[in-house]
Every structure is written in C-alpha cells, then in structure tokens.
Amino acid sequence: MNKRQANKMALPVGAGMDMAAAAVWSTIAVLLTTAMMVVQIMVKRNDGVAAAKPSLPPVVSITSLIIPVITRGPRAVVDELYRKLGSVFTISFLGMKKMTFLIGPEVLRDFYTRPDTEVHHDAVYQMTVPIFGKGVMYDVDINTRAEQIAFCVEALRPTKLRSNAVTMVRETQVRETMFNDCVRTFHELMDNSMHVISACFPNLPTPRHRRRNMASARLKKLFARAIELRRASGRAEDDVLQRFLESKYRDGRPMSDNEITGMLIALVVGGQHTSYSSLTWTGAFLLTSPKHMPAVVDEQKRLIARHGAEHIDYAVLTEMETLHYCIKETLRMHPPVPMVFRTVRKGFALRTKEGKEYEVPAGHSITCYTGFNHRLSHVYRDPDEYDPERFGPERKEDKAAGKFSFTAFGGGRHACAGEAYGYLQMKAIWSHLLRNFDLELVSPFPEAELNSMTPGPKGKVMVAYKRRKLTAST
Numbered sequence: 476m477n478k479r480q481a482n483k484m485a486l487p488v489g490a491g492m493d494m495a496a497a498a499v500w501s502t503i504a505v506l507l508t509t510a511m512m513v514v515q516i517m518v519k520r521n522d523g524v525a526a527a528k529p530s531l532p533p534v535v536s537i538t539s540l541i542i543p544v545i546t547r548g549p550r551a552v553v554d555e556l557y558r559k560l561g562s563v564f565t566i567s568f569l570g571m572k573k574m575t576f577l578i579g580p581e582v583l584r585d586f587y588t589r590p591d592t593e594v595h596h597d598a599v600y601q602m603t604v605p606i607f608g609k610g611v612m613y614d615v616d617i618n619t620r621a622e623q624i625a626f627c628v629e630a631l632r633p634t635k636l637r638s639n640a641v642t643m644v645r646e647t648q649v650r651e652t653m654f655n656d657c658v659r660t661f662h663e664l665m666d667n668s669m670h671v672i673s674a675c676f677p678n679l680p681t682p683r684h685r686r687r688n689m690a691s692a693r694l695k696k697l698f699a700r701a702i703e704l705r706r707a708s709g710r711a712e713d714d715v716l717q718r719f720l721e722s723k724y725r726d727g728r729p730m731s732d733n734e735i736t737g738m739l740i741a742l743v744v745g746g747q748h749t750s751y752s753s754l755t756w757t758g759a760f761l762l763t764s765p766k767h768m769p770a771v772v773d774e775q776k777r778l779i780a781r782h783g784a785e786h787i788d789y790a791v792l793t794e795m796e797t798l799h800y801c802i803k804e805t806l807r808m809h810p811p812v813p814m815v816f817r818t819v820r821k822g823f824a825l826r827t828k829e830g831k832e833y834e835v836p837a838g839h840s841i842t843c844y845t846g847f848n849h850r851l852s853h854v855y856r857d858p859d860e861y862d863p864e865r866f867g868p869e870r871k872e873d874k875a876a877g878k879f880s881f882t883a884f885g886g887g888r889h890a891c892a893g894e895a896y897g898y899l900q901m902k903a904i905w906s907h908l909l910r911n912f913d914l915e916l917v918s919p920f921p922e923a924e925l926n927s928m929t930p931g932p933k934g935k936v937m938v939a940y941k942r943r944k945l946t947a948s949t
C-alpha cells in the first residue's frame with residue numbers, strides 16, 4: 476500500500492471509525508514495528524559493533540516560510556532559522572524536495588570538497604543549457620565537463636594573464652567603439668536569462684526565453700565568425716580563443732567549434748555579469764566613503780609616481796592592494812552569486828558548529844548561502860559595515876574562522892576559474908576611472924535586486940563625471 480492510500484484510510488480513525496478496523500490497523504502497526512525492530516537487531520548483530528546513525532537535520536516546511544520570505548526577505552528568514560535550529564537545517568518543499576542549508580565556514584567542507592560522484596551540481600544549473608547551448612558544461616557528463624573546465628582553468632591561469640592584462644587596459648580605454656554588436660547581444664542574453672523563473676523552468680515558452688534563445692544563437696554566430704577569421708589569418712594570438720583552439724581532450728580530440736563557442740559564452744556569462752555588478756557596487760561604496768575613496772586615489776598617485784601615468788600592466792595591477800581589498804569587501808557584502816547549490820548522491824555525516832552530528836542523506840539538495848554567510852558576526856566584525864581593511868594582514872577576517880569564510884568565488888573543487896582574471900579586469904576598469912575622471916554619485920545609494928539569480932544594484936546608479944588627469948601630485 477502506498478503512502479497516499481495509507482493516509483486516505485487513516486483519516487476516518489479520527490472521525491470515529493469502528494473498533495474492528497482500528498484493531499486491524501493497530502495489529503498491522505504492531506507487526507510492522509516489531510518487524511523493523513527485528514531487522515534492526517539483525518543489522519546490529521551483522522555489524523558487530525553497530526554505530527548509531529546520526530539523525531537527520533531539523534526540518535521546516537516551506538509552506539510556513541512563504542509569507543515571511545515575501546514580507547521580510549530570505550535573509551531575515553534564514554537568520555531566524557539559523558538562530559532557532561542551528562547551522563544545519565532542512566527546508567522541505569512539500570516532501571518532494573529537501574534543501575539542506577549549511578550555514579557558516581564550519582560546515583561547508585563537504586559541500587566544496589566532495590567529489591562530483593558524491594555531491595554534484597544541482598538541476599538549477601540546467602538553466603544555463605539554453606544560454607551556453609548544447610554540448611558544453613551542464614549539458615554534458617561529469618567527465619567531459621571536468622575536461623572542459625580544465626581547459627578554462629588553463630586558459631585563465633594567472634601566468635597567462637600577463638598578456639591579457641595589457642589588452643584589458645586597452646579595451647577599457649577604447650570600449651565605446653569595440654564589439655558593439657557583441658555587447659548588445661550579450662546584454663539581450665543576460666537581461667532575459669537570470670531570473671528566478673528561468674532557474675525553475677528554463678524551457679518554459681515565454682517571450683523572455685524566446686529572446687534569450689535568439690540572443691544565444693546570435694552570440695554563437697558572432698563567436699563562430701571570430702574562429703573563422705582567426706583560422707583564416709593563420710596567426711596564433713596569445714588569448715583565450717587561441718588556447719581553446721589548441722586544447723585537446725584526453726582522447727586526443729580537439730574541441731569542436733560548437734564547444735568553443737559554447738565555452739566562450741559560458742566564460743562571458745560567468746565573468747561579465749558578476750564583474751559588472753561588482754564594479755557598480757564598488758563605485759557606490761567608494762563614492763560615498765570619505766575614508767576609502769581618498770585611499771584608493773592615493774594608491775593610484777603612488778603607482779603613477781613609481782611607474783608613470785601611462786604604464787599599467789599585470790605587475791602594476793597586482794600592486795593595487797587597497798583597490799583590491801575595496802573590491803573584495805564589495806564582493807563580501809554583495810556577492811553576485813549569493814547562493815550555490817549541489818545535490819547529494821552519496822550521503823555523508825557532519826558535525827555542526829554547535830557540536831551536533833547529522834546525516835545529510837542522498838537526494839537532499841545542499842545550499843551554501845554566501846550572501847548570508849558573509850554577514851555572520853562570529854566570522855566578520857561589524858559585518859554590515861563596509862570595511863576593506865578587514866582583509867589586511869593584521870586582521871585576515873576571511874581566513875580566521877576557516878577556509879570557507881569567503882566564498883564569493885566559490886571554493887574547493889569548483890572554485891571560480893576566473894577569479895584572478897575577474898580581479899584584474901575590475902582593477903583595470905576602476906584604476907582607469909580613478910585616473911581619468913572626477914566622479915560623484917548623484918542617485919541614492921542603491922538597494923539590491925531581489926528577483927535575480929545574480930542580483931546587482933536595483934535601478935539606475937547615476938554618476939556625474941568630469942574628465943581630469945590624475946598625476947602623482949594632484
């Protein structure tokens with residue numbers, strides 16, 4: 476008998492079912508309980524010394540959370556659950572899906588370090604298939620994906636970024652005239668992709684999804700043309716495209732053009748929106764900070780004095796430590812990927828921050844809520860304050876409470892392949908702005924978007940600017 480039938484039959488008991496039927500059900504219940512006890516005793520005997528299995532994490536039903544999430548926001552609701560239930564708890568979606576939250580660096584090791592065969596990317600990443608196209612990343616098996624990601628990691632290795640840094644600076648300077656079609660199509664793709672509805676139903680035939688599919692196909696065409704031109708030129712450039720063209724799978728097969736265009740879209744999507752949102756937040760913080768704005772400008776003056784106003788390369792960008800911490804603090808307060816997910820294939824036990832042992836079973840989704848973890852007061856001092864110095868050598872707050880205290884770029888096995896690239900790009904753009912413009916924030920300090928998988932600042936962030944050349948002494 477299935478559960479639904481059992482429930483249907485159990486209902487009349489409370490409504491006054493006759494004694495005979497109640498006796499039958501009591502007998503069945505006693506028999507079942509006895510049978511389970513016998514099985515348990517036998518299992519214990521077989522095991523010799525049977526260890527008690529840890530219990531499952533406490534469960535709360537999504538139905539009790541819907542209204543609080545709408546009225547008070549997800550962060551306030553998770554905060555309440557964390558205080559009440561501790562650092563590991565499960566939200567049940569009507570019993571059909573169980574999502575276990577792992578709060579804080581103390582309980583994130585399994586999430587980030589278990590192999591893909593035990594803990595794998597959740598179905599939510601299926602939303603990227605219509606964006607990147609078929610045959611790449613979350614549309615392929617684990618082994619092929621691992622090789623494709625290895626190509627990215629190799630193409631974006633910091634030592635290889637030295638040449639890219641010069642291109643970034645040049646691009647920052649002439650951005651207005653470059654890649655117009657690409658940029659327009661890319662914005663069309665992003666504007667129609669990263670919504671909560673797309674995460675739940677990526678293939679729902681909505682006008683937005685139609686626009687997304689058209690933009691993805693157009694971008695693939697543009698990248699395919701770039702491949703064609705590169706081949707026709709006979710030149711081997713020192714860039715990501717070239718490294719993809721030269722990549723080979725373990726069986727010796729080169730990446731197909733379809734895979735290369737898909738991976739290029741994946742990199743642009745993974746890197747552009749995240750950086751763009753962080754750049755805007757960084758601007759909002761700097762332009763409203765009487766302490767940190769002068770600090771980053773002074774750093775640029777020192778670098779101009781040391782290297783000259785026109786010279787910005789990989790080495791100079793890596794010297795921008797103050798700007799680096801300001802961007803990192805922005806990423807702590809507003810991580811562009813605020814939540815990441817996995818599905819458990821092989822259950823595991825963990826110890827919570829409070830010292831309890833739980834079993835996280837196969838089938839559960841697990842979540843790292845970076846947007847919440849980055850505001851934990853036992854990890855970060857005054858977590859709601861914009862305080863870039865917390866990352867400096869005296870405080871190192873991103874390390875003090877454990878390895879997974881700062882997860883804006885993920886961590887462990889699937890840590891962001893583009894972290895170094897992202898920082899270089901953001902520093903190239905902000906140092907260019909600081910050196911060439913007087914800026915003033917003329918709109919109110921922005922709020923965070925809610926209905927987005929990669930929430931940026933809500934609405935327009937307006938800045939008034941006046942051109943000026945920063946020198947070592949002005």
Ligand code: HEM
Pocket residue numbers: 624627631742743745746747749750753806810811812815816882883884885886888889890891892893894896897
């Ligand atoms: C501010 C900038 C960026 C942020 C905040 C960011 C954030 C992240 C996060 C949180 C993950 C892990 C997702 C997970 O665990 O499920 C990730 C993965 C990834 N990111 Fe980034 N990213 C940024 C820039 C970039 C750039 C510039 C590139 C490439 C040009 C890039 C390429 C990738 C790739 C390929 C992965 C997948 C790694 C894997 O699954 O093994 N990201 N990123």
